[in-house]
Each structure stands twice: as structure tokens, then as C-alpha cells.
Amino acid sequence: MAEEVKKRVFSGVQPTGKVTLGNYLGAIRNWTPLQEQYDCLFCVVDLHSLTVTQVPAELRKNTLDLVALYIACGLDPDKSALFIQSHVHEHAELAWILDTIAYVGELNRMTQFKDKSRKHADNINMGLMNYPVLMASDILLYQTEYVPVGKDQVQHVELTRNIAERFNARYSDTFAVPQCLLSKSGNSIKSLLEPTAKMSKSDPNDNAIITLTDSADTVRRKLRRAVTDSDTDVRCVHSSPSKPGVSNLLNIYSLCADVTVEEAEKQFEGKGYGVFKDAVADAVIAVLEPIQAEQKRLLSDKAYLENVLGQGAEKASRIAQKTLAKVYRKVGLIPRVR
Ligand code: ATP
Ligand code: LTN
DSSP, X not given: OOOOOOOEEEEEEOOSSSOBHHHIIIIIHHHGGGGGTSEEEEEEOHHHHTXXXXXXXXXXXXXXHHHHHHHHTTOXXXXXXXXXXXXXXXXXXXXXXXXXXXXXXXXXXXXXXXXXXXHTTTOOOHHHHHHHHHHHHHXXXXXXXXXXXXXXXXXXHHHHHHHHHHHHHHHSSOSOOOEEEOOGGGSOOBOSSSTTSBOOTTOSOGGGOOBTTOXXXXXXXXXXXXXXXXXXXXXXXSSOTTOHHHHHHHHHHHHHHTOOHHHXXXXXXXXXXXXXXXXXXXXXHHHHHHHHHHHHHHHTOHHHHHHHHHHHHHHHHHHHHHHHHHHHHHHTOOOOOO
């Protein structure tokens, strides 16, 4: 029987700081089960992170930390290609071609661009605007069918689809047109202090986020201080617009303790916020501790990580070269004769 060709999955996270519980619950954790069914590539998108100012030494550290974290979270280098974006030069090269396909108007409308322009008003660089085109390049290089991301990235994947369809219409069928894979838990995890905004690793207030490297004490302290509600009704109700803080904590609890939100609501009925917050902390700590231990172990074995990255980049390069050669040919560039 002919071997079944597995559909391809691609995703990535920027090495822009400490990975948050939001990144984990909204993205990385949902990648692990995909490895059984799909041909997966998971990337640390270091080129993307340059769109906001980085300290070079920190960027290097964050990049390796993130690779170790991927593995500690259950991504298996024997099943998936794990690699660093800048190790495969085709990403930047395809982005240039796609720049000639994407319109300034559509990039200008991207929510993330508008948000980041506000946050980094002193550094609205071309890369920031171009960010979604590089992301489209990441995805399209691998003929990706599914892109598992959090809700905040849906707009970028939509743009990627538009770019792929426009290119295919102009130059004939070249790219697979990818789809988002939003898991059930793809709902956004919110800031602990401002529960209508998403928990984001670049949040300047460390108390607003739980990072995957936070100690048990830190997790407990941050959760005790998390905003709940101004009213005196200590019921834990989910999805009440007047209780975004409680909703967020219930959501975190349900994802970490692996129970439904309804079950969690029942469990904490009449218990009050103190007991509730401590239980959320226990559930989060139980998720984080084994990941932290494994990440630490991996980071002490640099040779192993380098080997994983070498193999990942090799596999990624093989696919990327093929797509880029096809694209260059289709748009009319002459191949170099060797
Ligand atoms: P930055 O603050 O640097 O913009 P970020 O925390 O938003 O970073 P990204 O690297 O942009 O993280 O995102 C990595 C992945 O995590 C994406 O798939 C994104 O959708 C997901 N993600 C990020 N924040 C959350 C969140 N609060 N809830 C759920 N998913 C999230
Ligand atoms: N923009 C994404 C990170 C990212 C990505 C990708 C995700 C860059 N390239 C390709 C999926 C596929 C983010 O999460 N902020």
C-alpha cells in the first residue's frame, strides 16, 4: 500500500522574552498532539523578533532557551523538525518576493502592526510593517496546510492565504493555501492585572504575566495579586462581562487542571477568591515544574541542542529550497548555472 502523505503543519514563537503561560496554553501545548498525525515543523522565529529592539546577548539566550523549552514541552525532535528561522535563508528570500505581492494598504490594516506601532512609537521600522509578509513566507515555504496559533494570529494567517491565492492566480498554482488550527483552548489567556488585554511576553509589568520559568512562590504571589472584580460577589462565574478577571482565572484553572470551566465553577462555588486563587496556583505550578526541570537539563547539554537544530534546519532547508526554486522560476528569475 502506498505510504500516506502526511499533511504539513508549521508554527513558531518569537524569542522575545520569557515565554508566558499564554504562549504555552494558547500555542505550544497544542502542538504536541499534532506530531502524531502531521508532518510538523516548529520554528524559533528570531528574524521576526528583530522588529522590536533586542539586546543581542539576550536574543541569543532567549533563542536557545526557547528551543529547550519546545522540547521540554513535549515537541519531539525525532518526530518534528525543530529549527531556528535564520538558519534557513530561504525565509528572508521568499519574503522579498512576497513583498511584491502584498499591498501596503493591507499591511497597514493589521491589528498587531497598529498595536506595536503604538507601543514602540520611537521605532516604527519597515520590518514591523513587513512582519506579516515574513510570516507568510515562513508558512508558504513549506507548503503548509495547517498553522496552529492563538487567536491573535488569525489575521496574519488570513493575510497569508490572500497572498498565496494572489500569487497562485498570477503565476499558476504554486503554494498550498494554509488554514488556521485554533484549538479548543485557543482562547486568549489574559493579563493578570488588566484582564481585558492578552497576556503578552513583552508586557513591561512582570506581575501581569506568568512565565514558564516563574518559581512556585512567584506564581502564587502573582495569582494572589491578580485582578478579580470590584464587586463583593465572590462567585466564580465564567464569561460574565463584569468578571473578566475571574473568567480568565477559571479558564487558566480549567486548562491546567484539565477540567471543564463548568466543573471548575461548581468546585469553587461559595469558596471565595482566596481559596480559588490558591487552587489556580497549585494547578499552574503542577504544570510548570516538570517543564522547568526538563528545560534546565536540556540547556546543560548544548551539544544535544545543536544536533537537534542541525537536523531540523537540514530538513527544513530541503523543503524550502524546492519551493523557493519553483517561485524564482515562476516569476521569471534565471537560475544560476554552476
Ligand atoms: P510579544 O509580546 O513579543 O508580541 P507574544 O506573547 O504575543 O509576544 P508571540 O511570540 O507573538 O507571543 O506568540 C506565540 C504564540 O503564542 C502565537 O501562536 C500566539 O497566538 C500565542 N499567544 C500569545 N499570547 C497568547 C495568549 N495570551 N493567549 C493565547 N495564546 C497566545
Ligand atoms: N507571528 C507569530 C509568530 C510566527 C508564526 C510564524 C506563527 C512567525 N512566523 C509562522 C505561525 C506560523 C506570533 O505568534 N506572534
